[in-house]
Amino acid sequence: MNVEPDAVESLSRREMPIGSEDDVVVVRRAVRALAQKRGFNAFASAALTTATSELTRNVWVHARKGIAILEEVADGGRIGVRVTFEDEGPGIVDLERALAGGFSTARTMGLGLSGSRRLVDAFRIDSAVGRGTTVEIVKWKEP
Amino acid sequence: MPHRHYMTALRLDESEIQTRRSYFELGDDDLARLRTLHGLAEKHTDEFIERFYEHLLRSASTRKFFPDDATIVRVKRAQRQYFLQLFEGRCDREYVQQRVAVGVAHEHVGLAPTWYLGAYRKYLALLQVRLFDDLPAAEAQAAFLSVQKIVFFDMTLALDTYIAAHQETLARHQAALRELSTPVIRVHDGVLLLPLVGAIDSARAQQVMDTVLLRVAEEKAKCIIVDIAGVPVVDTKVADSLVKTTASVRLLGAHTILTGISAQVARTIVHLGVDVSTMHTRARLQEGIELALDLVGKRIAPVRAKRSSGE
Amino acid sequence: MTIHGVIPILRMGDILLTTVHIELHDAVAEGFQADVLTAIEQRRARGLIVDISGLDVVDSYVARILAETGRMALLMGTQTVLVGMRPEVAATLVRMGYRMEGVYAALDLDEGLALLRRLGRR
Structure with missing residues (x-):
């Protein structure tokens, strides 16, 4: 019995390392392939792929290494893709400001977090200074 | 099965x-x-x-x-x-x-x-x-x-x-x-028209933007007129989405003309802090069509009476 | 590391034409920017057309490289037109809140050339 109808279930899981600039392209290609396999339309697929690109680059620029976990997920009737980015980098000092966007650190435009948040259906971030950052995004397929 | x-x-x-x-x-x-x-x-x-x-x-x-x-x-x-x-x-x-x-x-x-x-x-x-x-x-x-x-x-x-x-x-x-709610009509070479009727929620706003972009690219349109006279309530969310639609159409190299702008909508758009100098807007659809034709280098001219044309 | 020469730059009269046909990862993007600016400097180009119809992802990094290149070109007297941006790419950039300042846009190459001609007459 599905006691919790809204519980998100993982249908597949793949872990990819982030450790070079090239991984920005490698990870987002893998995410695009998942979105296409699940029949996302071009707009949803571009949104998810671009958010992945931003967040993978964030890991590379700020932490130098980390992982991306790619999952196909389902909750009741919906199918989606969830990507989780984990690093053990410096963490984010002012999370609120980083999420507001528009301020620039290192080489990203400061749109990495705020921009990707606007592109996905669910966005969760957990960051501790000195310990690292975890960002989780979910994009659902349009009915 | x-x-x-x-x-x-x-x-x-x-x-x-x-x-x-x-x-x-x-x-x-x-x-x-x-x-x-x-x-x-x-x-x-x-x-x-x-x-x-x-x-x-x-x-x-x-x-x-x-x-x-x-x-x-x-x-x-x-x-x-x-x-x-x-x-x-x-x-x-x-x-x-x-x-x-x-x-x-x-x-x-x-x-x-x-x-x-x-x-x-x-x-x-x-x-x-x-x-x-x-x-x-x-x-x-x-x-x-x-x-x-x-x-x-x-x-x-x-x-x-x-x-x-x-x-x-x-x-x-x-x-x-x-x-059905985003019927994009081709009114002239390079000119599209989307008459929006009825309430717009965030899902529909997104659909409107995506459809507009797809159709502009497909038709290689220079201009799309979005008439919002039939939209009962234009709140900040709807206005924001219309502004985003305009901005993204511009990235394709085309113009968006918003028509049917009421006093209330004008207020909402300005209060959003949008740079209105980059937007083409008109109060009525007819003026929008004239502007669109102007942008593609065409003009609506009165037909001269036959008798006078011969003279 | 910056990688040069991956994206060819063609010359048509006083206009430079380049087609970005591969995914721009960071080193290539920076090499592209440097190559374009060098070409403008050497050839005194009036206009620059960048065809991005082959790009299915333009994140804020690549968008910034493109817009910055346009603004740098403008400082050297060259107008930049991006042509062929895909609908989903345009939607994504705008939804992210990115503003492409300093570049023009056109539907395709023909429209891009026509736009540069009009800009030249002004």
């Missing part, structure tokens, strides 16, 4: 079937008991089916599902098979799939759960009488409880499938409606 799809959608794998069985306390002993009842069931099938359909045909709500005699003959045959399957004492994936198919069929013809549950009650009532007629009381009691378990097990499967199928039907309707 639709029922395969719902087996996956409802995640009806071995472990889920076991979970459901244990929740309904449908044990192997029950299945064994059901098997012993197969002969008895078979003996009474014809009577059950006849009385069952008498019941269904008596009510106007259910009669409409049986438009002619041929249909009745066909469903009676299916019903007979369905009924006897209860006493095969099986509860595997194949059995579950057959029950799921019932839910799909009911949703497909629009037979609401009320009528399905009501019909099943009739079955149980008929069965109870025959069980107590044919068997000693204690045995009849045990048999009836086993029947009840598998019947409830069945009904949940059919209902869960009905609900899942119904949700998909609704989603399909919504998608179709959204499509």
